[in-house]
Amino acid sequence: MAAMEEWAFPARYDQDYLPDPDSPYWFPVRETMDPAERDAAVLVRLREVMEYAYANSGFYRTKWDAAGLEPADITSFEAFEQVPVVTKAEMRESQANHPPFGDYTCVDRSEIHHIHGTSGTTGAPTAFALGRRDWEVIADNQARILWGMGVRPGDTVFVAALFSLYLGSWGAMTAAERLRCNVLPFGAGAQGMTARAVNWLARIRPAAFYATPSYALRLAEVAEKEKIDPREFGLKVMFFSGEPGASVPSVRRAIEDSFGATVIDCGTMAEMTPFMSASATAGTPDGMLLWQDIVWHEVCDPETFRTVPYGSEGTPVYTHLERTSQPMIRLASNDLTRWVMEDNPCGRTYPKLPDGVYGRIDDMIHIRGENVYPTEVDNYLRTVENYGGEHQIIVRRTGSMDEMIVRAECTLPDGQRSEFESSTGSGLQSFLGVRVTFESVDAQTLERAEHKSRRVVDEREHTRR
Ligand code: 8LQ
CATH class of the missing domain: 3.40.50.12780 (ANL, N-terminal domain)
Structure with a gap:
């Protein structure tokens, strides 16, 4: 050699x-x-x-x-x-x-x-x-x-x-x-x-x-x-x-x-x-x-x-x-x-x-015994028609339960989004295998990253950071 x-x-x-x-x-x-x-x-x-x-x-x-x-x-x-x-x-x-x-x-x-x-x-x-x-x-x-x-x-x-x-x-x-x-x-x-x-x-x-x-x-x-x-x-x-x-x-x-x-x-x-x-x-x-x-x-x-x-x-x-x-x-x-x-x-x-x-071990969301990577949410939403291109993931503790809320931009006008919300919410839920509360907001209302995205807002007290 x-x-x-x-x-x-x-x-x-x-x-x-x-x-x-x-x-x-x-x-x-x-x-x-x-x-x-x-x-x-x-x-x-x-x-x-x-x-x-x-x-x-x-x-x-x-x-x-x-x-x-x-x-x-x-x-x-x-x-x-x-x-x-x-x-x-x-x-x-x-x-x-x-x-x-x-x-x-x-x-x-x-x-x-x-x-x-x-x-x-x-x-x-x-x-x-x-x-x-x-x-x-x-x-x-x-x-x-x-x-x-x-x-x-x-x-x-x-x-x-x-x-x-x-x-x-x-x-x-x-x-x-x-x-x-x-x-x-x-x-x-x-x-x-x-x-x-x-x-x-x-x-x-x-x-x-x-x-x-x-x-x-x-x-x-x-x-x-x-x-x-x-x-x-x-x-x-x-x-x-x-x-x-x-x-x-x-x-x-x-x-x-x-x-x-x-x-x-x-x-x-x-x-x-x-x-x-x-x-x-x-x-x-x-x-x-x-x-x-x-x-x-x-x-x-x-x-x-x-x-x-x-x-x-x-x-x-x-x-x-x-x-x-x-x-x-x-x-x-x-x-x-x-x-x-x-x-x-x-x-x-x-x-x-x-x-x-x-992703990072610290960013993995542990919800009801399941692990969710924030990138999986991104991966799913980008396949959805009328997705506005940006989203947020909010993790919250209600009582003794963790709850995950996904808030995503939608290009449709308010009032015409019920089908988008229900189908994207249920699609996301079956893609991730955990229960998700899904909400939509107007397109171009969430902040875009100039550097690295920060899409997870973890409101649980016990989490690091
Ligand atoms: N990180 C960096 N590159 C990544 C990739 N390709 N895929 C997934 N996660 C990635 C200067 C270089 O860009 C490296 C860099 O970003 O250094 P930082 O600022 O110290 O951040 C390092 C972290 O970015 C890694 O630990 C990964 O979580 C992520």
Whole structure:
């Protein structure tokens, strides 16, 4: 077997490298090799990354000493699964005790190239410190994944996500720059910006587009108002991260139908940047492949954090194979997914998340013994005629019972909605398998997301958040 291309730790990629223009792969060996051989190389790498973190970070040293393990013990994946996971709460605590970046940061402040962070409005934000060299490696990795999506040098990439603390937009931009694309860092979130985006898209006609799925749908609505058909943008590929959507069948279809482009789902977590390591490809456009030689992805039982067999559901746990600034080693995502190992039409030998990441464990609604994912409501409503495009899910406790109210926009005038309400309410109820109180409101009255949607209003006292 040929050697894995540029496989070294710490990583340093040839910044002038570009693949053969006819190759669907950036690194043909790494992407199509026997997965068992790749896993063997990854296991050695995991030990190297752990040795590096043990030597350079008080956080990992303390954590692993307490668990009675050291990097040299990691001689099998079974041993690696004993490494305790890192939680977001631990990272916040580490940053509070060792401000501003926490004692899991392994490089000197002078080596930090970008600072990003969580953008939540409640609680202490977490700061992400990304090293100069890491930034280059991130660009290279994500350029490789964009290549896999079918983006090519010279293509215009339109980035329609927040340029602020959010890493998604910066990661897409940096990747496109490395790929020798021309980048239009349009951004999102400012007053009137969506209508301007529509006009810029129509004028520049980019090949590729990046945003959150919610925002793409919002953009399609605004385009309609501006009397511009989004198909006229001529987009070839639209890639999405940040929230479920691109793998929710009816949401995906709505985006494909509106824009006439291939929809690609990608993304893990900002902490894990290069976050596109879970991503679909041009040849395998559905679900997400796990690019195991960039980030090591495990799908685990959420209680034991041991991997579940292929075919099963669990929570993703991520490990960096190349980051040296803030390496994440077994970061618990708290998300839910299912993984499989099958022949991928694109020829890459990676495992796959066939349904993407469905959502967060915390966002799952437990109602009368049943679990409901908010994305299932979205998936159903988008198939309903006269649905106005936005909804809210209210979860309330009445007495000792939980109640779920779905409030959805309807394009019909008030007074002509009784059939819509009764058929959608009963349809939704049988789709979800739980009792739902269904209400309709006028179209265009619920707030549209400029970033990630927040559709669940959980009024129960005992719920977190
Ligand atoms: N999340 C992110 N991408 C997702 C996807 N494709 N499908 C389902 N859920 C997804 C910068 C990147 O966009 C990653 C990112 O959004 O990082 P954040 O802001 O730290 O949010 C991470 C969370 O977004 C994940 O844990 C998923 O719940 C969701």
